[in-house]
Amino acid sequence: xxxxxxxxxxxxxxxxxxxxxxxxxxxxxxxxxxxxxxxxxxxxxxxxxxxxxxxxxxxxxxxxxxxxxxxxxxxxxxxxxxxxxxxxxxxxxxxxxxxxxxxxxxxxxxxxxxxxxxxxxxxxxxxxxxxxxxxxxxxxxxxxxxxxxxxxxxxxxxxxxxxxxxxxxxxxxxxxxxxxxxxxxxxxxxxxxxxxxxxxxxxxxxxxxxxxxxxxxxxxxxxxxxxxxxxxxxxxxxxxxxxxxxxxxxxxxxxxxxxxxxxxxxxxxxxxxxxxxxxxxxxxxxxxxxxxxxxxxxxxxxxxxxxxxxxxxxxxxxxxxxxxxxxxxxxxxxxxxxxxxxxxxxxxxxxxxx
Amino acid sequence: xxxxxxxxxxxxxxxxxxxxxxxxxxxxxxxxxxxxxxxxxxxxxxxxxxxxxxxxxxxxxxxxxxxxxxxxxxxxxxxxxxxxxxxxxxxxxxxxxxxxxxxxxxxxxxxxxxxxxxxxxxxxxxxxxxxxxxxxxxxxxxxxxxxxxxxxxxxxxxxxxxxxxxxxxxxxxxxxxxxxxxxxxxxxxxxxxxxxxxxxxxxxxxxxxxxxxxxxxxxxxxxxxxxxxxxxxxxxxxxxxxxxxxxxxxxxxxxxxxxxxxxxxxxxxxxxxxxxxxxxxxxxxxxxxxxxxxxxxxxxxxxxxxxxxxxxxxxxxxxxxxxxxxxxxxxxxxxxxxxxxxxxxxxxxxxxxx
DNA sequence: TTGTACGCGTTATCAG
DNA sequence: CTGATAACGCGTACAA
Numbered sequence: 017x018x019x020x021x022x023x024x025x026x027x028x029x030x031x032x033x034x035x036x037x038x039x040x041x042x043x044x045x046x047x048x049x050x051x052x053x054x055x056x057x058x059x060x061x062x063x064x065x066x067x068x069x070x071x072x073x074x075x076x077x078x079x080x081x082x083x084x085x086x087x088x089x090x091x092x093x094x095x096x097x098x099x100x101x102x103x104x105x106x107x108x109x110x111x112x113x114x115x116x117x118x119x120x121x122x123x124x125x126x127x128x129x130x131x132x133x134x135x136x137x138x139x140x141x142x143x144x145x146x147x148x149x150x151x152x153x154x155x156x157x158x159x160x161x162x163x164x165x166x167x168x169x170x171x172x173x174x175x176x177x178x179x180x181x182x183x184x185x186x187x188x189x190x191x192x193x194x195x196x197x198x199x200x201x202x203x204x205x206x207x208x209x210x211x212x213x214x215x216x217x218x219x220x221x222x223x224x225x226x227x228x229x230x231x232x233x234x235x236x237x238x239x240x241x242x243x244x245x246x247x248x249x250x251x252x253x254x255x256x257x258x259x260x261x262x263x264x265x266x267x268x269x270x271x272x273x274x275x276x277x278x279x280x281x282x283x284x285x286x287x288x289x290x291x292x293x294x295x296x297x298x299x300x301x302x303x304x305x306x307x308x309x310x311x312x313x314x315x316x317x318x319x320x321x322x323x324x325x326x327x328x329x330x331x332x333x334x335x336x337x338x339x340x341x342x343x344x345x346x347x348x349x350x351x352x353x354x355x356x357x358x359x360x361x362x363x364x365x366x367x368x369x370x
Numbered sequence: 371x372x373x374x375x376x377x378x379x380x381x382x383x384x385x386x387x388x389x390x391x392x393x394x395x396x397x398x399x400x401x402x403x404x405x406x407x408x409x410x411x412x413x414x415x416x417x418x419x420x421x422x423x424x425x426x427x428x429x430x431x432x433x434x435x436x437x438x439x440x441x442x443x444x445x446x447x448x449x450x451x452x453x454x455x456x457x458x459x460x461x462x463x464x465x466x467x468x469x470x471x472x473x474x475x476x477x478x479x480x481x482x483x484x485x486x487x488x489x490x491x492x493x494x495x496x497x498x499x500x501x502x503x504x505x506x507x508x509x510x511x512x513x514x515x516x517x518x519x520x521x522x523x524x525x526x527x528x529x530x531x532x533x534x535x536x537x538x539x540x541x542x543x544x545x546x547x548x549x550x551x552x553x554x555x556x557x558x559x560x561x562x563x564x565x566x567x568x569x570x571x572x573x574x575x576x577x578x579x580x581x582x583x584x585x586x587x588x589x590x591x592x593x594x595x596x597x598x599x600x601x602x603x604x605x606x607x608x609x610x611x612x613x614x615x616x617x618x619x620x621x622x623x624x625x626x627x628x629x630x631x632x633x634x635x636x637x638x639x640x641x642x643x644x645x646x647x648x649x650x651x652x653x654x655x656x657x658x659x660x661x662x663x664x665x666x667x668x669x670x671x672x673x674x675x676x677x678x679x680x681x682x683x684x685x686x687x688x689x690x691x692x693x694x695x696x697x698x699x700x701x702x703x704x705x706x707x708x709x710x711x712x713x714x715x716x717x718x719x720x721x722x723x724x
Numbered sequence: 725t726t727g728t729a730c731g732c733g734t735t736a737t738c739a740g
Numbered sequence: 741c742t743g744a745t746a747a748c749g750c751g752t753a754c755a756a
Contacts, residue, residue, distance in 0.1 A: 080431040096463070099453065123460060307661075396737095432732070
C-alpha cells in the first residue's frame with residue numbers, strides 16, 4: 017500500500033512540529049506529554065505554538081504501539097438493543113471517558129463463537145480490558161480469558177468457577193423478594209417463567225422463587241414452571257404453554273421484564289385481566305417498565321450503576337490495584353406498581369386503583 | 371516505562387514465530403496475511419504450526435501503525451440509553467462486524483464540546499470513520515469533519531449545508547402523515563409538542579404538522595404549540611404548559627415517542643382519558659411504543675436499518691466508492707395503534723375497542 | 725536544558 | 741521462493 021518511506025499519516029507528525037519549532041522531536045514529545053523532564057519555558061511556548069499552528073494531534077496508534085496500551089476497553093453484550101444493556105453501556109462509557117478511555121461495543125447474541133471472536137481482539141492488543149455482560153456462552157472463553165491474565169469484569173453474570181471479578185444484583189434474593197410480595201398479597205398458585213436453562217442467573221432466580229414458596233410453606237408445583245428465553249416473545253409462548261396445561265394460577269412471576277411484558281400481552285389475549293385475574297411481577301426494571309400496561313411490578317437492577325461500577329473495578333484492576341474482593345453483589349429492591357394490584361386479590365371484578 | 375529495548379507485548383511476536391519456524395519474519399508475515407506472494411507449501415505449514423504452537427496473534431496496533439488503518443469506526447450518539455439509539459448501534463455494529471470492523475461508542479448528551487472531543491479521536495487516527503447520530507451540537511464540528519476529508523455519515527440528522535452523507539427518515543412527510551391521520555379522524559384542534567429549537571429534524575417535523583393543518587384548510591394556532599426536549603420529562607412539562615393555557619384540544623402530536631409517553635402520563639394525571647378525550651400520536655416507533663398504555667400510534671423510524679445503511683454507506687465511502695448520492699431519505703410509515711382510538715371521536719364516553 | 729538514536733511489531737520493497 | 745531491512749510515529753535512555 018504505502019512504500020517503505022511513504023507517509024501513512026495525512027496530518028502533521030511530531031517531526032513536522034519539531035521542524036516548525038526548530039527543536040528536536042524529543043523536546044516536542046516532552047512538551048505534549050508534559051513529562052517531568054525539564055523544558056525551558058520559551059522552548060515550550062515555541063513548541064506549543066507550532067502545535068496549534070500545524071493543528072498537530074499525536075497519532076494514537078503509534079502511541080499505543082510504543083506504550084503498549086490503547087486506552088480502549090471492550091464491552092461485550094448479547095444485544096445492545098435489548099433494553100437491559102443500553103444503560104449498562106452508558107454507565108461504563110461515562111466512567112471510561114472520565115478516565116480517558118474509549119469503549120468498543122460488541123454484540124454476541126449469546127453465541128459462544130462470537131464471544132470467543134470478541135475475546136480475540138484482546139489477544140490482538142486492540143483493547144486493554146473487557147467488560148463481559150454476554151450471557152449465553154461457554155465457560156471456556158471465560159477461563160481462557162482469566163488464564164491469559166487479561167483484565168476483565170463480568171456484569172450481571174456469574175463465572176462458573178468464580179475466578180473472575182463480577183458485579184451483579186443478587187438474583188436469588190431478588191426473585192425471592194418478588195415472589196414473597198405475591199404471597200403476601202394472598203396468592204398461592206404462582207406460575208413462573210424462567211430464563212434460558214443452564215444460565216447461572218436463571219438458576220438463581222428460579223431458586224429464589226422456590227425459596228419464597230417454601231418460606232410460606234407451599235410446595236412448588238413443577239407444572240406451574242416453564243422455561244423462557246428472556247425476550248418478549250418467550251413470555252408470550254410461555255404463557256400459552258402454561259394455559260394449555262390447564263393449571264389454575266392467580267399470579268405469575270417472570271425471570272425478567274421482557275418476558276413479563278410478553279406474558280401480560282398473552283394473558284390479556286386469553287381474556288385474563290391484569291392484575292385482577294393474574295398479578296404479575298418481573299425482574300430488571302427496564303426503563304419502560306413503568307409505562308407498560310399496566311405498570312410493571314419488578315425487581316430493580318441498577319443497570320447504569322452496574323456498568324459504572326464494573327468499569328471502575330476494571331480500571332482499578334488495570335492499575336494493578338487488584339485487591340481480592342472479587343464479587344460485588346448489589347442488594348435487589350422491589351418496585352411495586354399496578355401489575356400486582358393495589359390490594360389483596362378479591363373475587364369480585366373491578367379495575368385496580370391507580 | 372519500558373526501556374529502549376523492553377518488550378511491551380506479553381504474547382509472542384512475529385519474530386518468535388519466525389524463530390520457531392526457522393524462517394524470516396517476512397515469510398511469516400506473508401503466510402498470515404496470505405499474500406499473493408508465493409510461499410512454499412512446506413514452509414507455510416511450518417509457519418502455521420509455529421503459529422498455533424505459540425498461540426500467536428498479530429498485534430493489531432502494530433498493524434494499524436504500519437497500514438495506517440485501524441479497522442475501527444466510531445458511532446457518536448447523544449445517549450445510548452435513549453431507546454431510539456440501541457437499534458441504530460446494533461444495525462451499525464452488525465454490518466461493521468461482517469466487514470471486519472469494530473465499533474467504538476461515544477455519548478455526547480448533545481453537548482458540542484463532547485462532540486468535538488469525540489471527533490478528535492478521528493484526528494488522532496484512532497478510528498477510520500465516523501457515524502454521527504448526535505443531535506445537539508454545532509455545525510462547526512461537522513464542517514471541520516468534512517473539511518478534514520474524514521469519512522463520515524450522519525444518521526437521522528441533517529447537515530445544515532448538506533455536504534456530508536446522510537441517512538434519515540423524511541421528518542416532514544412523517545409528521546404530516548401523523549397529523550393528517552388525526553385530521554381524518556375528525557380532530558380540528560390538535561396540539562403539538564415540538565423538539566429542541568434549532569434542531570433541523572425538529573423544524574422539519576413542525577413544518578409537517580403545519581403543512582397537514584393547511585392541507586385541511588386549518589390555520590395553525592401558535593398557542594397549541596409548545597417546545598420540548600425529546601425526552602419523557604419534556605412531554606410531561608409540555609402538557610402542563612399546554613393545559614395552563616386553557617386552550618381546548620382533542621388531539622396531540624408529539625415530535626417523538628418519548629415526549630408522547632410523558633404527555634399521555636401528564637394528560638391522564640390531569641383527568642383526560644386517552645384516546646377518548648385526547649388522541650395522541652408520536653414519532654419514532656421506539657421498541658416499546660406498542661406496549662405503553664395505550665399502545666402508541668406513531669411514525670416508524672426503522673432504526674436498525676438506519677444504522678446498517680449508514681454503516682454500509684460509510685464503508686463504501688472508505689473504499690473510495692464515493693458516488694455522489696449523498697442523501698438517503700427513507701419514506702416514513704404510520705403505525706396506527708390505540709392511542710388514536712379505533713374510530714372517529716365521539717362525545718359519549720366508553721373505552722376504545724382493542 | 726536539549727538532541728540523537730533505538731526499538732515497539734508489522735508490512736512491503738528489494739536483492740538474492 | 742526466501743531473507744534482510746527500511747519505514748510507520750512515537751517515547752525515552754543516554755550523551756552532550
